[in-house]
Amino acid sequence: MSASAISLRGIWKFFGEYPAVRDASLDIPAGGIVALLGRNGAGKTTILRMIAGLLRPSRGEVLIDGSPAGQQRHAASIGMVGHGQWLYDDLTARENLHFFARLYDLSSSSEKIDQWLEEVGLWTFRDARVHQFSRGMRQRLTIARALLHAPPILLLDEPWTSLDDRAMDLLSVLLLRARSENRTVVVSSHQLRETLQIAGHLAVIDRGRLIFDGPNRDEFREAPHNFYQRIT
Secondary structure, three states, X not given: OOOEEEEEXXXXXXXXXXXXXXXXXXXXXXXXXXXXXXXXXXXXXXXXXXXXXXXXXXXXXXXXXXXXXXXXXXXXXXXXXXXXXXOOOOOEHHHHHHHHHHHOOOOOHHHHHHHXXXXXXXXXHOOOEHHHOOHHHHHHHHHHHHHOXXXXXXXXXXXXXXXXXXXXXXXXXXXXXXXXXXXXXXXXXXXXXXXXXXXXXXXXXXXXXXXXXXXXXXXXXXOHHHHHHHHO
């Protein structure tokens, strides 16, 4: 891993008077997988949304490659899987991906779309409308949508949710492949086993504060069930 792709500089985020994120500073190097971990309500999703430029910090700043997050030029640099799946129910799987391919001005988009539909196991359902999909199928399509334009930064919030075992393994393979292609991956999940297996670096949030920032270790991977007891 090399220079920082993402930097948090003393960020706070208030919702009303409640500080969801409190004075968090973190450097996320380019070309690795960083796990953003913490219990429910810790502030993980809020941090991811600030990195994506969907929220602005109340204080401090988020930098993407040295410039403030949320600038228009960052839009094509980020692929995001979040709680909002950003799919169009009345379009087919293939039409959804064509829509996003046009947004990113992708060349040879039909070939890329077919490749991703095959990769995430949705080729058979390529012409089915998304409102007919199960939640797991929607999540597969969301993953294809996020990876379609080969973004240098991937932000994933609970990406293994609703996936069956085979799809969970596939997602892990795709994220490891992204790392091998020198992309920066930030993943937040309650699926500790899967997350700890692929992450090289960990950032743990507790009630909005960063309480751990360091490399992943074999002891964490071998005993994910008591991870939080080991780092607190």
